Every structure is written in structure tokens, then in C-alpha cells.
Amino acid sequence: xxxxxxxxxxxxxxxxxxxxxxxxxxxxxxxxxxxxxxxxxxxxxxxxxxxxxxxxxxxxxxxxxxxxxxxxxxxxxxxxxxxxxxxxxxxxxxxxxxxxxxxxxxxxxxxxxxxxxxxxxxxxxxxxxxxxxxxxxxxxxxxxxxxxxxxxxxxxxxxxxxxxxxxxxxxxxxxxxxxxxxxxxxxxxxxxxxxxxxxxxxxxxxxxxxxxxxxxxxxxxxxxxxxxxxxxxxxxxxxxxxxxxxxxxxxxxxxxxxxxxxxxxxxxxxxxxxxxxxxxxxxxxxxxxxxxxxxxxxxxxxxxxxxxxxxxxxxxxxxxxxxxxxxxxxxxxxxxxxxxxxxxxxxxxxxx
Ligand SMILES: O=C(O)CCC(=O)C(=O)O
Numbered sequence: 001x002x003x004x005x006x007x008x009x010x011x012x013x014x015x016x017x018x019x020x021x022x023x024x025x026x027x028x029x030x031x032x033x034x035x036x037x038x039x040x041x042x043x044x045x046x047x048x049x050x051x052x053x054x055x056x057x058x059x060x061x062x063x064x065x066x067x068x069x070x071x072x073x074x075x076x077x078x079x080x081x082x083x084x085x086x087x088x089x090x091x092x093x094x095x096x097x098x099x100x101x102x103x104x105x106x107x108x109x110x111x112x113x114x115x116x117x118x119x120x121x122x123x124x125x126x127x128x129x130x131x132x133x134x135x136x137x138x139x140x141x142x143x144x145x146x147x148x149x150x151x152x153x154x155x156x157x158x159x160x161x162x163x164x165x166x167x168x169x170x171x172x173x174x175x176x177x178x179x180x181x182x183x184x185x186x187x188x189x190x191x192x193x194x195x196x197x198x199x200x201x202x203x204x205x206x207x208x209x210x211x212x213x214x215x216x217x218x219x220x221x222x223x224x225x226x227x228x229x230x231x232x233x234x235x236x237x238x239x240x241x242x243x244x245x246x247x248x249x250x251x252x253x254x255x256x257x258x259x260x261x262x263x264x265x266x267x268x269x270x271x272x273x274x275x276x277x278x279x280x281x282x283x284x285x286x287x288x289x290x291x292x293x294x295x296x297x298x299x300x301x302x303x304x305x306x307x308x309x310x311x312x313x314x315x316x317x318x319x320x321x322x323x324x325x326x327x328x329x330x331x332x333x334x335x336x337x338x339x340x341x342x343x344x345x346x347x348x349x350x351x352x
Contacts, residue, residue: 013045029059046148049182060349065340069206078105096203114309130181148183160345174221213348215336230284235314243339251331255303258328262321
């Protein structure tokens with residue numbers, strides 16, 4: 001019986017793949033992606049998930065971006081002027097107006113209960129499986145064994161996308177690239193869609209966004225993280241003229257006995273110099289510079305329950321918040337969305 005079921009699934013997956021290839025030949029990438037996504041909700045096919053990662057990347061180069069926003073950044077009213085610290089909302093108040101008000105006036109906004117318990121556990125399990133299969137790959141297992149949880153995404157080189165992806169560096173800092181996990185990325189993109197995050201970001205950025213391969217990660221930060229966790233603003237590495245927003249979601253409780261993030265709770269208007277005296281790394285901001293930049297709003301350590309999110313952009317000054325004596329690892333999603341009309345191409349787009 002299970003053989004028949006498996007055979008049926010594999011035949012159905014082959015038919016779906018054939019149809020998708022034919023749509024792609026006609027340059028109908030978004031349709032091919034939608035079709036495969038729907039088919040795969042039933043079929044859970046490794047081949048479909050691997051093709052989806054590639055199509056999501058390739059489709060960017062067949063997409064003509066248009067933005068509904070003539071200028072950037074926007075200047076939304078401050079709806080949280082009377083709330084000290086980082087503004088907080090609950091899931092039912094999650095919309096582009098409120099998020100933009102928090103990010104552009106206060107540097108970030110916390111959304112409590114962003115994901116459901118089921119979504120949290122799906123994504124946490126996805127991370128556990130991705131790490132395990134990446135470990136197997138590092139021990140020499142071929143991709144046929146590590147799929148669908150770990151298949152390194154190496155897109156065909158195009159101008160501007162040549163930078164090496166140092167997977168060891170990501171892993172040391174407690175991260176796996178979501179695009180390296182075809183099933184992890186499939187689950188992530190569905191969760192972002194089902195939770196209303198993709199639609200919110202579409203309105204916020206003024207166009208259907210693309211994630212970044214290099215910056216969208218599945219994170220397991222060890223309780224005793226012993227790696228680079230310097231203060232930084234992502235804008236120091238992302239270049240000028242971009243439109244971006246990061247949705248960071250805790251998948252375990254964190255901030256007391258598990259690492260979370262330390263954050264300056266205000267909107268920064270400039271990029272603070274990196275590598276100055278006392279900085280841990282040439283890319284990071286020194287404690288002294290953080291203190292000066294924070295002024296009357298000193299850094300806070302975020303305290304989250306699983307499923308809570310924080311949304312911020314490239315100006316936000318933050319670091320992984322870890323202290324000696326923590327007893328639990330922390331799981332999280334880091335999803336950086338960019339507007340395709342001004343995409344920093346070296347970040348490697350994935351259309352959602
Ligand atoms: O998850 C972390 O600890 C760090 C995340 C981060 O730096 C980011 O989302 O930009």
C-alpha cells in the first residue's frame with residue numbers, strides 16, 4: 001500500500017515538474033512557482049522543492065519590477081509617541097501602517113504572537129533537520145542523502161553575484177542559509193505567506209518583495225555562542241539606495257536563559273563608523289560608539305516568547321545578545337526582504 005502511495009506521489013511529482021518546465025519555457029515563472037507550491041503542499045517532493053529554490057531565483061531575472069512608491073524612505077506618523085522603548089503590537093494589529101510607523105520612528109517594532117504554535121514547531125523542526133543534514137554533508141554524505149533538508153544553493157554566476165558564500169562562517173555564527181534547505185525554504189515561504197507577512201511587506205515596500213539568499217537564515221544560536229556577535233547595522237554592508245525590511249521571529253523563548261538580541265531602541269539616521277578603537281572586528285561597532293549613538297536610549301535586551309517577532313531595517317543597531325551562564329539554545333528565523341526595483345544583486349534574490 002505504501003509502495004503504491006509512494007509510486008503515485010512520484011508519478012504526480014514528475015507530472016508537476018513537466019508542467020512547470022513547460023511554463024518556464026514560456027517565461028511564465030510566477031505561474032510555475034505557484035503551481036509547484038500548490039502541488040507540493042500535497043506531494044512533499046524533494047525534486048519539486050529543489051526546483052522551486054532555483055525558479056524563485058531565476059524568476060527575478062525575468063521580472064520587470066515596478067514600485068508604487070515614488071520615493072523612499074517614507075515619513076509615517078508616529079503612532080507610538082507615548083510608548084517608551086520599542087513599540088509593541090499584537091498579531092491583530094499587524095499591518096504595514098503600524099509596522100512602518102514603528103520602524104521609521106523608533107527603529108523597530110515588536111509583534112507578539114506573530115506565528116502560531118504549529119508554525120513555530122514546523123520551523124523549529126525544519127532547522128533541526130537542516131542542521132543535521134548539513135552535518136552529514138560535512139561528513140561526506142552526498143546530496144541524494146541530505147536532500148530535501150540540505151542541498152547547497154549555488155546559482156549560475158551572473159554579473160555582480162560572484163562573492164563566495166562561506167557556509168562555515170554562517171554556521172559558526174549560528175545560522176544556516178534558508179536557500180540551502182529546499183524543504184526549509186518551502187516551509188518558511190509558506191509560513192511567511194500564511195501569517196500575512198509577505199502581504200504586509202508587499203504593501204510596506206510598495207512591490208512584491210524578494211528575499212535574500214545571503215541574509216535569510218535559519219538560526220540556532222548556541223547558549224554559549226563563541227563567535228562573532230559584534231554590534232552592527234546591516235546597512236553598513238548592503239550599499240546605498242536599497243529598500244529593505246527584516247522580519248526576525250523567535251522560535252523559542254529567549255532573552256533570559258537563551259540568547260536573544262541586544263538592540264538600540266531608537267531610529268538611527270546614519271551609519272555609525274565600524275572598526276573604531278575598541279571594536280571587536282573591522283565590521284563591528286565599538287561599545288563606545290554604541291553608547292554615543294544610543295544617547296539617552298541605551299541598548300535593551302529583547303525578551304521574547306516563541307512566535308514573537310521584531311521588524312527592523314538596515315539602520316537598526318543590534319547584536320546577538322548572549323551572556324555567560326545561559327542554559328538553552330535559541331532558534332529563530334531571520335528573513336530579509338528587498339524591493340526588486342532596487343535590489344542589491346550580490347545578496348542573491350529569491351522571489352516569494
Ligand atoms: O539572530 C541573531 O542573533 C542575529 C540576527 C541579526 O543580526 C539580524 O537579524 O540582522
